[in-house]
Amino acid sequence: MDLEQILHEITQDMATRPDRGRVANYIPQLACIDPDQFAISVCLADGTQYSCGDADMSFSIQSVSKVFALALALGRVGDHLWTRVGREPSGQAFDSILLLEQEKGRPRNPFINAGAIVTTDTYLEGHSPAEALGGLMRFVREAADDEDIHIDDSVARSEIATGHRNFALAHYMLSHGNLRHAPDLTLGTYFHQCAIAMNTAQLARAGRFLMNSPDLVRMLSPGRVRRINALMITCGQYDGSGDFAYRVGLPGKSGVGGGILVIAPGQASIAVWSPGLNHYGNSHLGTLAVETLARDTGWSIFG
């Protein structure tokens, strides 16, 4: 298997696709991103790494950050997290508030917005936002083995000013007692978390601890890694998770910045980026690219 050649062909194929999805327009700082960009990076279990396309372009990882936040929160409070958030696919859009009403303020899972806000609220406990974000960045930088990863403050500020739906979710959960801090505080932290900027090479490296490679067991126990992968396969692409599992066959977590982190357990950590989104809010070409990659490499968790 010539992985370099596979990535090259995928990148070429993606460059010619006329249907590139639609760039997220509800976050002003993301609305102006050029949809023609595409990048893919792969880290193998043996440490080798391959990239193709715009792999040195930084993008806003947005909801991909929910994986790191979940790992951090589970490290902090363990299974206690599950008293405040569920582990089931919601069957609804990423920013839906409907089930929150029916289920009394307890979000379905940590990968929809409501659940991720609870996760942030959890790792924020006992800390200032700056300290909490400091802890998260230490985790991400250690995972990626790269001290250069930073938060794009302008994106965070843009979301604080316009993220009304997330404020609605936070206030709604607060009304059910499922938020421990003022919405401003938790969401300030959450929006900064979402504004972490990486390129695909960094993101693929940062995802290696989810491959269950033995040398990264210090970051998270194998059991917890497996469970985060389970949540990624059932909930990682919102109400497009079933389709992603069906087509790609690997756990992944997407973000509205157009990035997707995909894990082939024991084999590879994959990051793909293309800003145009499908109607679930996941990268349109990114999904197509990892579907092709999985087919060409034979990587699948399903045998």
Add this chain to the structure above:
Amino acid sequence: MDLEQILHEITQDMATRPDRGRVANYIPQLACIDPDQFAISVCLADGTQYSCGDADMSFSIQSVSKVFALALALGRVGDHLWTRVGREPSGQAFDSILLLEQEKGRPRNPFINAGAIVTTDTYLEGHSPAEALGGLMRFVREAADDEDIHIDDSVARSEIATGHRNFALAHYMLSHGNLRHAPDLTLGTYFHQCAIAMNTAQLARAGRFLMNSPDLVRMLSPGRVRRINALMITCGQYDGSGDFAYRVGLPGKSGVGGGILVIAPGQASIAVWSPGLNHYGNSHLGTLAVETLARDTGWSIFG
């Protein structure tokens, strides 16, 4: 790894559990089953097979049959099936009709009742119910390599007389043009499909084609097997699918008869049975048993 010993210990452990779930009471023929029963069987890739507990007791496989029906329907009409049914977790109970209204008669996935009725409606096309069921039984018997597997007619009749919720689903889909036969015809076939009786030894053998073992590729292509496994992990336990993926880490499909078929791709086909159900309608001790088995064997699709 001493699999025999592991199965023995699990069976002993389950025998002592006081909380055994509740036997399904809405199907009269199932309501009188003794909840103290438990059985587990495992078929390995090398053909060896292990069983423990009441592994020669036949039970009604009920919704586990949806996996065989899906395999048959995909073999018949291929991806055309997906024009009539989705591939996403519903986030609702197995017999919910709510999303059918919002989504104009198109069920979310083939493992909730509405979707399974469409699957039956699909493999029924061009056949009488008797012929269609004959085709299904040939498939199941070949998969299990066992000509003795049969349909329990009294269970089927019991469900025809009492399965009002399923009649509602069928009529509702018919009102949206998503049923090709009269509800009586499709549901008559569907209830007989659900009334297939097996013991865990038979069911574990019947599930081997989903392990992607090379000698059973004649039954279904490896790509299709992977995709059925993907549907099992995201949708196989209804609104308990996320929790099952998290705890067990393997694709599975449950039935209200208390059976669960679980696949460790490339490694094992597992059948477990205990009639008491948890509140999602999945076997309570069965889930616990395969969770233990996965932990003790290290089988997981998540690395």
Add this chain to the structure above:
Amino acid sequence: MDLEQILHEITQDMATRPDRGRVANYIPQLACIDPDQFAISVCLADGTQYSCGDADMSFSIQSVSKVFALALALGRVGDHLWTRVGREPSGQAFDSILLLEQEKGRPRNPFINAGAIVTTDTYLEGHSPAEALGGLMRFVREAADDEDIHIDDSVARSEIATGHRNFALAHYMLSHGNLRHAPDLTLGTYFHQCAIAMNTAQLARAGRFLMNSPDLVRMLSPGRVRRINALMITCGQYDGSGDFAYRVGLPGKSGVGGGILVIAPGQASIAVWSPGLNHYGNSHLGTLAVETLARDTGWSIFG
């Protein structure tokens, strides 16, 4: 006030309207009705009666029959009916099944389809369908003082063959124990009830007992009449009830045949008919006509 002149002007106005709504297309026998037809009839408390337009054309009263069925059922079982059906607006379409799931098979009110099926199931109790319909027709004929009113059998048969949504509702309620007869029996009766044919002159006369005119108190007590009017104002036009109350200011009950019965308590019983429907399933021009009539006459229950 020259009522004859008012009705004449309304009829002329309606004749020139280009937007006539859309004729119900899901009942084959109704789909071919000419949408240019319009009729209006008014019975005053003093017994005088005025008609204009196609007032001798019979039409299928459809859901307007729910008012007569409710009066009959309340006469038979009294407030016991409310153990099986609610008295609240549903906020959903007339044939919605969604709330039935959330509220365990108990319909919100007797004027949406599910609730009307329960009402029919109630007056059917202890009778054959023919007897039950005989009782209903006696009630309607006595109310209208007209023995010529009949049921259009071809419409009833058309609905039996195509009313899949109503079968879904009936089976769903049966699954919750809120239907006492087989769906075929109750729905056979229900579809015949809906297929009562009248012209507006007959319908306006048939509605006089809802004006609380003293000479019709033998049909229903004043207290019950008031309560049926209360249900008409809050629930009589499905999810368009609020708008109807706001614009027209009088209780009414619509049917997909294009008829509306409207009551000005103590003053008038009004029937209007025009086959084209608005998007709630209520007569588009019929609503407009009674809005104009109410404004021109000053009839309003709101002072």
Add this chain to the structure above:
Amino acid sequence: MDLEQILHEITQDMATRPDRGRVANYIPQLACIDPDQFAISVCLADGTQYSCGDADMSFSIQSVSKVFALALALGRVGDHLWTRVGREPSGQAFDSILLLEQEKGRPRNPFINAGAIVTTDTYLEGHSPAEALGGLMRFVREAADDEDIHIDDSVARSEIATGHRNFALAHYMLSHGNLRHAPDLTLGTYFHQCAIAMNTAQLARAGRFLMNSPDLVRMLSPGRVRRINALMITCGQYDGSGDFAYRVGLPGKSGVGGGILVIAPGQASIAVWSPGLNHYGNSHLGTLAVETLARDTGWSIFG
């Protein structure tokens, strides 16, 4: 008819009722109100006024204020208001956010919280909160002919600190562009509006303009008065509106402070107060009292 005697008997009857509902506990300032209190006041069309019970005790009118706010907003922007809020019963609880998601931020009617927030946002336009509230208080004081009516600031502050559900609604509508001011501003105004304090004598007087008495036509045109009454009968008691219309037969608007304003068009303006609520959030004994009053006086809009 001896109205004084009727009110006296009702008040005595209510004093002996053991089931008094439950005092709203989610607004701290209201949670400590003595549930044994009861008052009722009636203003007749001829200007005479009767009161019984604790009619000089001030209470927080809460959502009864939505009627005055609606009258004010309609006076300001006319039917333009209906571009932002509907006129249909929601079929959901007063603080539900569910339909807001399905209907893209447009509340069903101005009497549920979301719709009332939009109404406040409307009369706030072009003004500071202090000015806007000044305008509202002028309207209320003129209606009641009483300059002593004031806002209870401690209640308003209590709600600002704890009204998380309303903040969720406001942010959610803002996310759909259906709020013109910052949530803090609109809700600050809204909570002060809800904190208007009156006794039943004042509230009954303040409601006279809704009777369509000729001498108060300066406050609102007869047509608009009828329409507000229409909204009160279909939506005034949230998801208990149908039951209220059925039992009481008069338009009314309730508040969680335990007050209800009820209108017998052309005849009487009625205010009742008892702090214990039924499960819809409407005064339990208040509803019972006006049901008895309507029966004993024969007041009904339904003939």
